[in-house]
Amino acid sequence: xxxxxxxxxSDCGVKSNIKSxxxxxxxxxxxxxxxxxxxWGPIKDMIHISHGPVGCGQYxxxxxxxxxxxxxxxxxxxxxxxxxxFQEKDIxxxxxxxxTKLIDELQELFPLSRGxxxxxxxxxxxxxxxxxAVSREKSKEYGGKTIVPVRCEGFRGVSQSLGHHIxxxxxxxxxxxxxxxxxxxxxxxTPNDVAIIGDYNIGGxxxxxxxxxxxxxxxxIAQWSGDGSLAELEATPKAKLNILHCxxxxx
Numbered sequence: 259x260x261x262x263x264x265x266x267x268s269d270c271g272v273k274s275n276i277k278s279x280x281x282x283x284x285x286x287x288x289x290x291x292x293x294x295x296x297x298w299g300p301i302k303d304m305i306h307i308s309h310g311p312v313g314c315g316q317y318x319x320x321x322x323x324x325x326x327x328x329x330x331x332x333x334x335x336x337x338x339x340x341x342x343x344f345q346e347k348d349i350x351x352x353x354x355x356x357x358t359k360l361i362d363e364l365q366e367l368f369p370l371s372r373g374x375x376x377x378x379x380x381x382x383x384x385x386x387x388x389x390x391a392v393s394r395e396k397s398k399e400y401g402g403k404t405i406v407p408v409r410c411e412g413f414r415g416v417s418q419s420l421g422h423h424i425x426x427x428x429x430x431x432x433x434x435x436x437x438x439x440x441x442x443x444x445x446x447x448t449p450n451d452v453a454i455i456g457d458y459n460i461g462g463x464x465x466x467x468x469x470x471x472x473x474x475x476x477x478x479i480a481q482w483s484g485d486g487s488l489a490e491l492e493a494t495p496k497a498k499l500n501i502l503h504c505x506x507x508x509x
Contacts, residue, residue, distance in 0.1 A: 290380070292415070299336065
């Protein structure tokens with residue numbers, strides 16, 4: 259904020275550390291921003307749907323320097339924005355059918371994506387879209403493909419932090435508890451397996467941490483979630499040690 263200080267007044271009217279109002283555009287994040295923009299967004303080989311009006315998806319897209327390695331549209335999707343683009347009729351009649359159609363289109367356009375998340379915006383919780391049912395139905399239809407519903411509607415929290423925790427709960431419930439046995443059988447553990455938790459590779463910092471740890475003789479089996487992948491999420495419970503960088507963003 260910029261404001262002119264008037265003589266005789268105790269301050270110039272600039273306020274900080276005030277809760278944002280759900281539905282009002284603000285530079286401050288919400289629960290949706292914490293989930294989509296921080297925890298899930300950097301998972302590079304999954305498609306993350308912003309389910310709701312286009313504005314929230316646009317607001318959370320491309321604003322963070324989550325560096326990653328890969329080919330866009332093939333094995334990485336970080337810089338692409340996917341939205342169900344809610345209109346008034348979707349608010350009135352519900353968005354389940356639109357979400358189902360969107361997932362079908364994504365499967366046709368990007369069959370190499372490892373999974374999909376559904377990041378719910380404010381209207382989804384208000385109108386009661388059953389994103390869990392859609393996730394289960396579509397996962398079964400596409401051979402057990404990982405599809406994760408995330409109840410991160412912005413009104414659930416007026417800062418990003420709650421969104422971080424909601425996102426982590428979704429990992430626990432829809433990744434850890436549903437991992438296929440064959441995925442576990444492909445993983446060969448070592449005594450020195452570690453996971454870097456709560457580092458989003460902003461500008462490549464997680465890469466630097468990884469190099470140092472590996473030079474110490476450790477094997478980094480997962481980064482959460484900068485330059486991260488679905489396979490790394492699934493492997494994380496097998497780590498001998500979790501190295502926690504940002505507690506505020508990871509449970």
